[in-house]
Structures are given as structure tokens and as C-alpha cells.
Amino acid sequence: MTAVDLARAEIRALQPYSSARMEASGGAIALNANESPWPAPSDSSGALNRYPDPQPVELVARLAGLYGVTPAQILVGRGSDEAIDLLVRAFCRAGEDAVLIAPPTFGMYAVCARIQGAQVVAVQLTADFELDAGAVIARATDRVKLVFLCSPNNPTGGLIAAAAIARIAAALAGRALVVVDEAYVEFAAVPSAAALLGRFDNLAVLRTLSKAHALAGARIGTLLAAPEVIALLRRIMPPYPLSTLCVNAALAALAPTALAATSARIAAIVDERERLAREYARLPQVRAVLASAANFLTVRVHDAAKVYRDLLAAGVVVRDVSRQCGLANCLRISIGTQAHNDRVLDLLAAYVEAA
Numbered sequence: 282m283t284a285v286d287l288a289r290a291e292i293r294a295l296q297p298y299s300s301a302r303m304e305a306s307g308g309a310i311a312l313n314a315n316e317s318p319w320p321a322p323s324d325s326s327g328a329l330n331r332y333p334d335p336q337p338v339e340l341v342a343r344l345a346g347l348y349g350v351t352p353a354q355i356l357v358g359r360g361s362d363e364a365i366d367l368l369v370r371a372f373c374r375a376g377e378d379a380v381l382i383a384p385p386t387f388g389m390y391a392v393c394a395r396i397q398g399a400q401v402v403a404v405q406l407t408a409d410f411e412l413d414a415g416a417v418i419a420r421a422t423d424r425v426k427l428v429f430l431c432s433p434n435n436p437t438g439g440l441i442a443a444a445a446i447a448r449i450a451a452a453l454a455g456r457a458l459v460v461v462d463e464a465y466v467e468f469a470a471v472p473s474a475a476a477l478l479g480r481f482d483n484l485a486v487l488r489t490l491s492k493a494h495a496l497a498g499a500r501i502g503t504l505l506a507a508p509e510v511i512a513l514l515r516r517i518m519p520p521y522p523l524s525t526l527c528v529n530a531a532l533a534a535l536a537p538t539a540l541a542a543t544s545a546r547i548a549a550i551v552d553e554r555e556r557l558a559r560e561y562a563r564l565p566q567v568r569a570v571l572a573s574a575a576n577f578l579t580v581r582v583h584d585a586a587k588v589y590r591d592l593l594a595a596g597v598v599v600r601d602v603s604r605q606c607g608l609a610n611c612l613r614i615s616i617g618t619q620a621h622n623d624r625v626l627d628l629l630a631a632y633v634e635a636a
């Protein structure tokens with residue numbers, strides 16, 4: 282039993298759509314895709330009249346290098362959101378299968394499950410927002426096909442130890458695919474769970490250029506998984522998921538000079554996070570600052586609704602996460618520029634008398 286055997290039988294048997302780009306590329310005269318022979322009059326790049334490569338070879342190679350895997354272990358999509366959706370559709374039978382999540386966590390796992398008609402098994406984090414690996418294993422019934430673990434977790438910022446991930450993957454081998462979402466791992470001083478891929482064929486890792494690489498608008502996310510899982514998901518992916526403009530933006534961001542600049546920015550965000558964690562903790566309105574390995578801090582205040590409204594009135598939008606389990610009166614605040622962060626500190630400091 283390998284991880285791909287856990288997928289829906291009809292997806293494994295599916296005859297996928299075969300696009301012109303998949304069937305043939307190269308050739309000096311391309312008359313196989315009903316494209317315009319001329320670039321659009323408005324198109325200064327001169328390249329957009331052609332359909333893009335479904336999985337651009339150079340981008341896949343650069344991402345494989347960046348994430349320390351082989352190209353066959355890479356699927357590039359429109360953000361990691363697309364990979365989450367593809368995984369749920371490929372692995373969960375509507376009305377029968379389930380995904381396991383560990384709330385409070387990123388909302389897309391449950392939303393994609395519900396769209397697919399899969400059940401959601403929730404194993405809450407402990408009171409201090411740690412993952413209970415034993416409880417995850419115990420609650421992973423035969424129906425659970427996917428286990429989503431988010432590290433650093435959104436919105437708490439906490440990490441899951443590599444040993445816990447390995448323990449869960451080992452316990453669920455042949456039963457479920459364990460998906461570790463590392464959207465924020467660049468801001469954490471820990472290695473990627475991709476280092477464990479060689480040991481567990483039922484492990485997958487989600488990475489994205491949206492956060493640390495500042496390309497949220499380009500929508501480039503990557504799934505790292507066993508080559509068989511990647512090949513399976515390619516069968517259900519739309520024919521041309523990545524736009525040429527976005528692929529070029531991603532390639533530019535992965536050039537050595539850009540990567541060096543990104544590293545410096547990550548270090549600056551981490552410095553600001555540590556400064557803000559100290560400063561927020563000193564404010565009377567703030568009851569707690571959750572330990573964060575990401576590019577945000579989640580703080581518990583006395584009255585989240587009021588603080589949210591007051592910040593908004595001053596032009597600062599933060600995320601009210603207080604409806605999520607265990608996060609009453611919590612706000613998630615992204616780390617911005619130093620000037621943005623100082624503005625938030627000033628506004629929160631104004632609560633001295635009220636608190």
C-alpha cells in the first residue's frame with residue numbers, strides 16, 4: 282500500500298484531459314493549439330499568444346533546488362490553496378471520507394473539505410496551543426484520508442516538532458496522507474519537514490512564494506510529495522494553471538540576487554517580530570502574546586472587538602481571530618514595516634488608562 286492507493290479509485294482510473302502543450306512542444310511552426318499566430322497588439326512581452334507550459338521546467342527545477350527535493354516531487358499551482366483543494370478532491374470521497382485538522386488553524390482545509398462533501402475531524406490544540414500527536418493518531422479513523430498540520434500554525438504562530446510529524450506519519454502509513462503546511466517556515470529557525478519526505482511516502486509539504494517571497498499576487502504555491510502523488514494530482518489539475526506573467530515573476534524572484542534580498546527581509550521581519558513581542562507584552566491592554574515563528578503575532582487583549590474597531594478607525598486593519606476555538610479576544614497582527622509597527626504600538630499604548 283503506497284500513499285497513492287489511498288486516493289479515490291475513480292481518480293486513479295481517470296483518463297485525464299490531454300492538452301496540446303502536453304502532447305507536443307517544440308517545433309518551429311505551432312499549429313496545434315488554436316492560438317493566435319501574433320502576440321496581442323497590447324502585449325509588450327510578445328509571448329502571451331501562446332499557452333504556457335503546464336509545469337514550467339525551469340521554474341520546477343528552481344523550486345526543487347530551493348526546497349531541497351527532486352523535480353518529480355514538485356507540483357506548482359495557483360498558491361498552496363490550489364494544492365489543498367486538489368488533495369481533498371483526489372483523496373476524499375464525498376459523504377464517506379474525512380480530513381483531520383488541528384484547530385485553531387488555517388481555514389482553507391475545512392472549507393475545501395466541506396466543498397468536497399468530506400467530513401472534518403477536529404483535534405484541538407492543547408491549552409498552550411501545542412499539537413497533541415497522540416490525540417491526532419487516536420482520532421485518525423479509517424475514514425480520515427488527509428491530516429493537515431500547519432507549522433508555523435496560522436493563526437497561533439506555533440511550531441510542530443519534526444519528531445511529532447514523523448511519529449504521526451509513521452503511525453498513519455498506508456492509512457492517511459499527512460500534509461504539513463509550511464507557508465511561514467522561512468520565518469522560523471527550524472528545518473523544513475521536506476527533510477522527512479525520503480522516510481515517509483505518506484508525507485507531503487506545502488510551500489508558497491506568497492509570504493516570505495512577497496509574491497502573494499502572483500499565486501505560486503508548491504506541493505512537495507512522492508512522485509506518484511504529484512503525478513496523480515496533475516491528472517485532475519486544469520490544463521494550464523500558471524500564467525506566463527506569474528511564472529516569469531516567480532523566476533525573477535528565485536534569481537540569486539533576489540533570494541539574497543529576500544533573506545535580508547526575512548531577517549528584518551524576524552527582528553521586528555521579536556521587538557514587537559516584547560513591546561506588546563508590556564502594554565496594559567495586552568493580556569498575552571502568543572509565541573510566534575511566523576510573520577505575525579497573535580495577541581490576547583481585554584476587548585478584541587473594541588481594539589479592532591479603534592485600530593480600523595485609525596486606518597489600521599488587523600485580523601480578528603477571536604471566534605476561533607481557544608482564541609477569545611485575540612487579534613492577529615501581521616509584522617509590517619517598522620513605521621507601520623510603531624503606529625500599532627502607539628495606538629495600543631493609548632489604552633493605558635482604560636485598561
Ligand SMILES: *Cc1c(COP(=O)(O)O)cnc(C)c1O
Nearest residue numbers: 360361362387435464489491502
Ligand atoms: C497564507 C497561507 C496559505 C496560502 O498560501 P497561497 O500560496 O497564497 O495560497 C497557505 N497556508 C497557510 C497556513 C497560510 O497562512
